[in-house]
Amino acid sequence: xxxxxxxxxxxxxxxxxxxxxxxxxxxxxxxxxxxxxxxxxxxxxxxxxxxxxxxxxxxxxxxxxxxxxxxxxxxxxxxxxxxxxxxxxxxxxxxxxxxxxxxxxxxxxxxxxxxxxxxxxxxxxxxxxxxxxxxxxxxxxxxxxxxxxxxxxxxxxxxxxxxxxxxxxxxxxxxxxxxxxxxxxxxxxxxxxxxxxxxxxxxxxxxxxxxxxxxxxxxxxxxxxxxxxxxxxxxxxxxxxxxxxxxxxxx
Numbered sequence: 001x002x003x004x005x006x007x008x009x010x011x012x013x014x015x016x017x018x019x020x021x022x023x024x025x026x027x028x029x030x031x032x033x034x035x036x037x038x039x040x041x042x043x044x045x046x047x048x049x050x051x052x053x054x055x056x057x058x059x060x061x062x063x064x065x066x067x068x069x070x071x072x073x074x075x076x077x078x079x080x081x082x083x084x085x086x087x088x089x090x091x092x093x094x095x096x097x098x099x100x101x102x103x104x105x106x107x108x109x110x111x112x113x114x115x116x117x118x119x120x121x122x123x124x125x126x127x128x129x130x131x132x133x134x135x136x137x138x139x140x141x142x143x144x145x146x147x148x149x150x151x152x153x154x155x156x157x158x159x160x161x162x163x164x165x166x167x168x169x170x171x172x173x174x175x176x177x178x179x180x181x182x183x184x185x186x187x188x189x190x191x192x193x194x195x196x197x198x199x200x201x202x203x204x205x206x207x208x209x210x211x212x213x214x215x216x217x218x219x220x221x222x223x224x225x226x227x228x229x230x231x232x233x234x235x236x237x238x239x240x241x242x243x244x245x246x247x248x249x250x251x
Contacts, residue, residue: 003085004077010089011073017061020069023076024057026088042068101159116166116173118158119151128174135175142168 011019028034035053039045042060051059064072077085104115131145146167155162 003082003089004080006089007077007085008074012070016066016069020064020073021057021061023073023088024060027076029053029057098158101155112169113173113176116169117177119154119170120174120177124149124170124174125178128171128178133171133175135172135179139168142171145171 011023028038035056036045038060039048039056042064043056048056048059098118099111099115101115104111108115127145127148133141133145143164146164149167149170151167151170152162155166160166
């Protein structure tokens with residue numbers, strides 16, 4: 001089987017959206033001509049002509065159908081050289097080295113997320129979403145949710161035992177993955193609605209219909225907006241708040 005055939009098989013058997021995102025991030029992101037082609041072919045070019053490649057990629061992943069993605073990927077793969085494709089082919093699952101409980105105990109600080117991520121699958125992610133679990137929730141909520149987690153066989157395979165604390169670690173890792181993905185989607189919201197966004201962080205969050213995240217995080221994700229918005233209006237609002245606070249203190 002050629003590398004092209006292996007890569008196409010990998011795409012068809014995997015999560016098509018994730019494979020598409022990986023392909024764009026690893027191969028297409030530096031190709032300005034191809035990014036412009038994607039804007040013209042699948043998006044509103046005028047609306048997205050100045051958007052960063054990262055925004056374009058996320059928008060394409062969320063917009064295109066599985067059929068459109070498959071057709072695009074197969075066309076691009078057949079245009080590539082065999083040697084170029086080889087580095088993007090993932091190893092067969094059985095050859096992926098697992099992190100055992102013993103490995104984890106030797107370096108738990110560095111391996112904590114990687115170890116418990118091994119037990120997070122689509123079912124766990126869906127369960128966490130339905131349970132409305134958040135990282136900041138109290139421990140008793142995680143205790144209750146963990147009673148329904150069934151990972152004893154997978155834990156045993158890696159030399160671990162099925163414990164309540166282990167289940168909670170799995171759930172918390174799932175929460176992290178979900179929240180990280182939600183943060184990424186904020187790029188799209190800001191990019192699509194940048195004309196509406198202004199004012200303080202509270203007002204921006206209200207405009208986007210989101211819970212207020214860490215202020216530093218939000219600044220990072222609105223960084224591609226014009227300087228007037230990021231450095232002017234927000235700075236001006238903060239200055240006004242400071243002056244108002246000082247006046248109140250002087251009264």
